[in-house]
Amino acid sequence: MPKVLLIEDDEQLAGFLIRFLSSEGYSASYACGQNDGLRLFEENKYDCVLLDISLKDGNGYSVCAAIKSKDDTPVIFITASADEACTVAGFEIGADDYIGKPFGTRELLARMKNVMRRYQRSSPILRCGNVSIDTAKGIVLKNGGELMMSALEYRLLLVFFSNKNQLLSRDRLAEELWSLTKEFVSDNTLSVYIRRLREKIEDDPQQPHIIVTVRGLGYKAVDE
Numbered sequence: 164m165p166k167v168l169l170i171e172d173d174e175q176l177a178g179f180l181i182r183f184l185s186s187e188g189y190s191a192s193y194a195c196g197q198n199d200g201l202r203l204f205e206e207n208k209y210d211c212v213l214l215d216i217s218l219k220d221g222n223g224y225s226v227c228a229a230i231k232s233k234d235d236t237p238v239i240f241i242t243a244s245a246d247e248a249c250t251v252a253g254f255e256i257g258a259d260d261y262i263g264k265p266f267g268t269r270e271l272l273a274r275m276k277n278v279m280r281r282y283q284r285s286s287p288i289l290r291c292g293n294v295s296i297d298t299a300k301g302i303v304l305k306n307g308g309e310l311m312m313s314a315l316e317y318r319l320l321l322v323f324f325s326n327k328n329q330l331l332s333r334d335r336l337a338e339e340l341w342s343l344t345k346e347f348v349s350d351n352t353l354s355v356y357i358r359r360l361r362e363k364i365e366d367d368p369q370q371p372h373i374i375v376t377v378r379g380l381g382y383k384a385v386d387e
Contacts, residue, residue, distance in 0.1 A: 164328065164386075165210040165279065166190045170200035170226060171241070172219050176264075180213070183268050197221025201229055208290060209236055211275050214258075216242040216249065224256055231257035235288075237278040241266065289324040291386045292373045294364045296324055303364075310363050315340060319356055320364070323374060323384035332381040357382065 171177040184191040194200035196219040216223040237259040287299035303310045337348040361368040
């Protein structure tokens with residue numbers, strides 16, 4: 164489920180947008196000001212930020228600059244300040260798109276999907292929870308620290324993270340390992356590799372929250 168952070172000082176509009184985004188399958192968080200917005204951004208990983216320019220305790224330009232200095236999360240300005248100078252200022256500090264009020268919800272949704280799609284194509288980083296894979300460098304990170312992975316463990320984790328929130332059968336996972344080794348992968352071997360991955364990426368391997376078991380069907384990488 165894509166996660167969206169809305170930073171908007173109009174509480175009525177914010178409530179409407181939160182309900183709309185939830186109905187479209189998004190997990191949406193809301194902040195009315197700069198400080199709360201940056202706090203939420205620090206505490207969570209979002210797929211997109213919707214940002215007003217006029218905020219109760221700051222402005223959207225400062226928030227956008229702070230976000231872009233720390234992360235590659237796409238930012239869309241949503242604001243009544245639709246003159247050229249405001250638009251140019253937003254783009255110069257790293258905004259990915261700009262939509263003036265009033266706007267249609269379908270147009271907003273289309274713009275969100277467009278910027279998120281661009282980032283998915285260009286970013287070599289796959290994330291799930293507090294674990295990420297830098298596919299360009301071939302490394303796995305947890306809370307910023309590198310995890311040592313064998314080739315098979317890396318390949319298996321890559322399959323999970325490339326198919327987040329999707330059920331993967333044991334047969335599908337065994338086929339992925341076979342394609343790398345060209346050797347038969349027994350049911351027990353697969354279980355061993357799943358256990359090893361959990362020991363490395365989970366905070367509590369006995370109570371996994373990233374690679375979860377779907378009883379009788381397989382496994383799923385859950386990105387909450």
